[in-house]
Amino acid sequence: MSTATETPARHTVRREATLSPAQGVWLVAEREIGGKLRSRSFLISTAILLIIALGGILWSGFQASTAGTIEIAATADVAGNLPDVDALEVTEVADRAEAEALVADGTVEAALLADGDSPTGVRVLAEREAPDALVSLLSVAPTIELLDPEADGEGPMRYVLGLVFGIVFMMAAVSFGSPITMSVIEEKQTRVIEILLSAIPARVMLAGKVLGNAMLAFGQILLLIAVAVIGLVLTGQTEFLQGLGAPIVWFAVFFVFGFLLLAAMFAAAGSLVSRQEDSGPTLTPVMWLTMIPYFLVLFLGENPVAMAVMSYVPFSAPVAMPIRLFFGDALWWEPLVSLVIMLASCVVVIALGAKIYENSLLRMGARVKLSDALRG
CATH class of the missing domain: 3.40.190.10 (Periplasmic binding protein-like II)
Structure with missing residues (x-):
């Protein structure tokens, strides 16, 4: 009897060993991507977003030419x-x-x-x-001499750029981050997580979820950038496009790491509860970390000291740094330093998120306290 019991166990171990961590990550990521791409609501909302973005740029260009x-x-x-x-x-x-x-x-x-x-x-x-x-x-106007002509109109432009970059980052983080939370909770609520963990380690599963949603979010950002470029070219705003090129590239780079940072937190938040109706207390802090930087950049966009500080804070850097680069407020080395800080923050937050996720997945019932999840 004991021999019959041990043989399947050894066989199970060998079957698990055939799935490498990389294969496990891609398997989970592929599942996340496939689920989204098969969703009509996701495809329709993405198409509407692209149409609105293109229409807005074309309309603003038309208004500027006829105003x-x-x-x-x-x-x-x-x-x-x-x-x-x-x-x-x-x-x-x-x-x-x-x-x-x-x-x-x-x-x-x-x-x-x-x-x-x-x-x-x-x-x-x-x-x-x-x-x-x-x-x-x-009318006969007096002679006017401007000491700083390049600063003319910077205020509204800073607000517009903060609005655009902020909305894109916040919407992408919420649209692709909160489903990670809901997915984790659903897997715990239906006890599917117990089956999944028998084949895929928790950290591998977390990495796959984050990677899959990050690829979807980044793909949507690239589509938006392509639509924006097409719209600016069609409306003859090539001068503005040339100035916006480098900030858009930096925004895309910062967006990737900023999203990874938030995605790990969304997953960790979901692992602390077993029912969706209990997700509010754990999800709210992550939502605030997503939205507060956006509002700070909008309200403090013309404050050079505040913008300089926010361009080094991981949660606000993806929005603040590209704006500073567009207006020439940041030196060439500043985005590199900010990116290093972002990478270090990603490593720390993802490690903590993975520990919380791993220690909380199999705890059913009441909400798991953060301190308990960190202790394991």
Whole structure:
């Protein structure tokens, strides 16, 4: 009897030994990727995200190209003296009567007529209110000298970049990180985890889950970058694209390690509970670590000291450092140092996450305390 019992055990050990850690990691990663790619909701949401991104860029480019264009009518003598700017679309008219007719039927916003009594030699004819942009264009302005012309408009651009990078990072982390938590909880709740652990070690399983979701998240980021490049090229914003090239590359690099950092925490959070309704207390701290850096970059984007500090903090570096690089605020070595800190943080957090995950997977029932999970 004892011999019959021991033989299958030895056979089981030999079967487990045939699956290398690398094969186990890829097996779990392939399962995660396949599950997502077979999900219609995932494919539809990704397509909608790409369409919204492309549509937003095309619309902003169209708005930028048409914004400020004023359609006016002008007599030949006035039209010849107008400044040669893209903001004015001029229709020449023979006399005042023709100009009044175009203004009255809404063909043009205003008309310009010669007036010797006006300081500018021009009279603006409008239906109810003269366009402010036209009045400003015709007004005599004092000479203006800017001490720092390159800083003009940086504030709104910093906000926009913080919004874009922050939303992309936060949405990807939540979209691909929280399912890791739910997957781990589901495996514990259905007791499937006990079967899986008989074939695949816990750390290998964790690595596979993180790798699979990281590949999906990074693939989605690459698709978004490709769509953004196409949109910027189609709208003629190549100058902006050239300046954004290096920050986008750094964002992609930081995103990979930032996601690995958070993914390990999401998995560890899921392993502490056995029911999805109990996941709130363990999942909330990870969600806060995902969202707080995004809001800090938005609110403190114009504070150079705060941005410099946040570009070295692992949870905010993927957003803060690319913005500093875009505006030339960071020296060439700063992203490298920040990346080293990120890598070291990844090693520490993933090691702790793996320990929590490994020590909590088979603990069913009540929520496992963090201190107990770390002690094992």
